[in-house]
Amino acid sequence: MATLSFLLRHCLRLLGIVSGLVLGGCGNGFFPEMDNKELPHYTLSNDEQAWVTPYRLGQEWRFRNAAGYERRYQVRGLTDRTWPGRPNPQSVIAYYQQEVGARVERVDSAYYQRAEGYKYAATFVLTSAAAYEPQPLALTARLEWGVSPLTLPVAAVNTSQPLPAGMRLLPEVNLGGRTYHNVIEYTSLPPQPDQDLRPWMATRLYYTKEQGVVRFEEAGGLVWDRV
Structure with missing residues (x-):
């Protein structure tokens, strides 16, 4: 016991x-x-959030070519997320980062080849900067138009810095009878290394912070302007 x-x-x-x-x-x-x-939360500033303006859920983008044919695209998905950040894959969560994303799809009645939807869809992703030491991350903004991945120069435009090669900032331009200001022109959109240039692929594109894509030109010669 x-x-x-x-x-x-x-x-x-x-x-x-x-x-x-x-x-x-x-x-x-x-x-x-x-x-x-409390872990740091890195979010988008008001000036950065302004680049999300074209992507209101349900918003339509209508385009017309010289022959009078129209295409309609619609914002079908919109997300605003906070992602955990790690300095390296083995470390614990050190901060959180805001990311806004949108999906745009072609919806006009002439568009029936849903199996080839990737040709006429677009995705937009805007991720906040993270001032975390010793590995700070810059703000990133991406647009994928069909099979063309594009970098949106959000920080450069917001701070009046020169744009990267392959882009021009047009202070004012008339496209399809409409006048736009501060238009980003992507002067050449080459195909991906593993792809041949097809008639439906965009070769030149015009973009504004307020409206999104306002003109795109296809390899087959068609030019589509916002209406």
């Missing part, structure tokens, strides 16, 4: 030691995911 009592007291003492280690470890390396301190 004495032996049993000794063992019971010994077990309780060990349990107290282990409990102290566990509770003392929270937030100091034993369980870093449970740290109570």
Whole structure:
């Protein structure tokens, strides 16, 4: 009976030691995911958010060519997410980053080849900068028009910096009878390395912060202007 009592007291003492280690470890390396301190949240500024304006859910983009044919595109999906960030794949979550995304699809009645929808769909993604040391990340903005991946120079335009090669900023231009301001012209859109140039592929594209795509030219010679 004495032996049993000794063992019971010994077990309780060990349990107290282990409990102290566990509770003392929270937030100091034993369980870093449970740290109570607030992690930084990096979000888009108002000037950066303005680039999402063309992507209101349900918004239609109508285009017309010289022969009078029309195409209609519609914003069919819109997301605003906060993603966890890690300095490297093995580390714990160190910060959070805002990302806004949109999906645009062709919806006019002449468009019936749904199996080839990738030709006439677009995706937009805008991700906030993250000033996390020692690996800060710059703001990124991407538009994929059909099979053409494009970088949107959001930071350069917002700070009046020169645009990268392959782009021009047109202060004012008339396209399809409409006047636009501060238009980004993508002067050449080559196909991907593993693709041949097809007639439906865009070779030149015009984009504004307020309206999105306002003109695109296809390899087959067709020019489509916003109406």
